[in-house]
Amino acid sequence: MLSDPYPIYERLRAAHPVFYAEELRAWLVTSYDAVNTALRSPQFSSERYPRMKQVLAKRGFGELVDDRMRSMLHMDAPDHTRLRSLVNKAFTPRIVEAMEGRIQQLADQLLDAVGSRGEMDVIEQLAYPLPVMVIAEMLGVPVEDRARFRKWSDETAAVASGNLAALPEEELRRGFAARNELTDYFRGKVAEQRDKRNDNLLSALVQAEEEGGRLTENELYSTLVLLLVAGNETTTNLIGNGLHALLRHPDQLRRVADDRTLIPSAVEEMLRYDSPVQLTTRAANTDLDLSRTRIKQGDFVYLFIGAANRDPAQFDHPDRFDVSRPDNKHLAFGAGHHFCLGAPLARLEGQVAIRTLLRRYPQLRLSDDDLQYRNNFNLRGLKALPTKL
Numbered sequence: 001m002l003s004d005p006y007p008i009y010e011r012l013r014a015a016h017p018v019f020y021a022e023e024l025r026a027w028l029v030t031s032y033d034a035v036n037t038a039l040r041s042p043q044f045s046s047e048r049y050p051r052m053k054q055v056l057a058k059r060g061f062g063e064l065v066d067d068r069m070r071s072m073l074h075m076d077a078p079d080h081t082r083l084r085s086l087v088n089k090a091f092t093p094r095i096v097e098a099m100e101g102r103i104q105q106l107a108d109q110l111l112d113a114v115g116s117r118g119e120m121d122v123i124e125q126l127a128y129p130l131p132v133m134v135i136a137e138m139l140g141v142p143v144e145d146r147a148r149f150r151k152w153s154d155e156t157a158a159v160a161s162g163n164l165a166a167l168p169e170e171e172l173r174r175g176f177a178a179r180n181e182l183t184d185y186f187r188g189k190v191a192e193q194r195d196k197r198n199d200n201l202l203s204a205l206v207q208a209e210e211e212g213g214r215l216t217e218n219e220l221y222s223t224l225v226l227l228l229v230a231g232n233e234t235t236t237n238l239i240g241n242g243l244h245a246l247l248r249h250p251d252q253l254r255r256v257a258d259d260r261t262l263i264p265s266a267v268e269e270m271l272r273y274d275s276p277v278q279l280t281t282r283a284a285n286t287d288l289d290l291s292r293t294r295i296k297q298g299d300f301v302y303l304f305i306g307a308a309n310r311d312p313a314q315f316d317h318p319d320r321f322d323v324s325r326p327d328n329k330h331l332a333f334g335a336g337h338h339f340c341l342g343a344p345l346a347r348l349e350g351q352v353a354i355r356t357l358l359r360r361y362p363q364l365r366l367s368d369d370d371l372q373y374r375n376n377f378n379l380r381g382l383k384a385l386p387t388k389l
Contacts, residue, residue: 003373006310012307013030013311016293018295024302025300026281026299026300027290028304029290031291031308032309032311032313034291034308035304035307035331036331038282038301041288044284044301046073046074047076048281051300056164059172061169061173070222071223071226072084073226073338077337081337082214084337084341087341088341090201091342091344096345097344097348103348104352104356106134110125110130111357118388119386119389121385122243122387127353128150128232130235130349131232131235132146132149132228133146134349136228138201138231139202139227140202145185149182149228153178153232154178156178159175159176159179182225186202187221189202190202193206205224233379234342234379237382238270238349239349240381241380241381243385245273247364249321252321252322256323257358260359266354267350267351269325270350271333272330276380278377279302279304279306281302282300283298283300284299284301305332333346361387363389364389366385366388367386
């Protein structure tokens with residue numbers, strides 16, 4: 001499943017697009033129509049925090065969970081609406097568009113450091129550092145701390161790997177410890193911001209917390225952790241998975257190299273073809289029908305975004321990588337109220353990264369076909385992407 005989940009998705013979808021897995025005590029949803037419906041329906045709740053506490057308590061780890069873990073990802077309206085509105089102003093298309101020059105500058109700096117060695121690991125030298133540098137600058141924290149961010153981010157992200165009940169004890173403890181260390185790091189930065197006002201996202205969130213009623217202290221820290229982790233993990237995987245797909249399809253690579261206006265469309269196809277986030281979860285608020293299947297109130301559902309994006313009922317020849325795919329309404333960023341607020345930024349970073357790589361290294365090619373995926377099923381990404389320049 002780590003190396004290639006898509007044949008399994010196809011089998012699940014063929015058996016039944018809404019399938020009950022006894023061992024998970026949850027429904028596995030794999031069709032585009034059903035996933036899209038559930039993502040948009042208020043009858044499915046994002047309040048997964050109580051279930052997280054329950055699962056971890058049964059494993060004897062209840063003490064690891066506290067209210068700082070409850071981010072906007074685990075909220076419904078009105079709390080979700082309140083928190084999202086505070087952050088959304090920093091990610092509007094207009095503001096993100098104005099960041100293109102700086103993102104381009106950072107990408108060029110990273111590739112300048114590669115020099116003339118003739119080879120590079122795209123993950124290590126571009127796909128990871130670029131997004132974390134961008135989000136660090138937006139938050140107003142030192143870009144030089146990115147090695148620490150990576151450790152904390154990787155270990156925290158393991159807790160979002162898809163199934164808490166199956167994670168080894170060591171990974172659980174390491175993940176929650178990393179999250180606490182990252183929270184403590186932000187606590188120090190918040191203390192610095194209280195004495196001065198800066199034009200960055202961290203300062204704006206601190207001000208909202210100080211005004212009261214808009215953001216609690218726990219919400220402040222959970223939002224900062226979410227922004228840093230989500231702001232780099234998913235975009236790293238977009239760039240890595242996307243370039244991997246492009247290099248494995250030389251005909252499509254030539255099309256993009258010959259016509260750079262295809263890059264935005266190519267990035268959308270990268271998001272669809274090998275989604276950086278493979279699944280999300282919801283709980284039914286009431287008894288309801290989904291794809292002619294009765295879901296009971298309180299039932300838990302796994303919504304497989306990666307499967308929905310390969311559904312032949314929605315996409316012609318879904319296993320074909322096509323950089324000019326028309327009407328590409330993929331679900332890589334979700335849908336409905338929880339549609340990814342960082343989508344404009346992720347798209348821009350992906351476009352800048354791919355455009356810059358193809359411009360500077362027109363002979364770019366894979367140097368190893370035996371690539372390994374990280375041990376995180378949900379946040380799907382490569383450990384390394386070695387290339388020849």
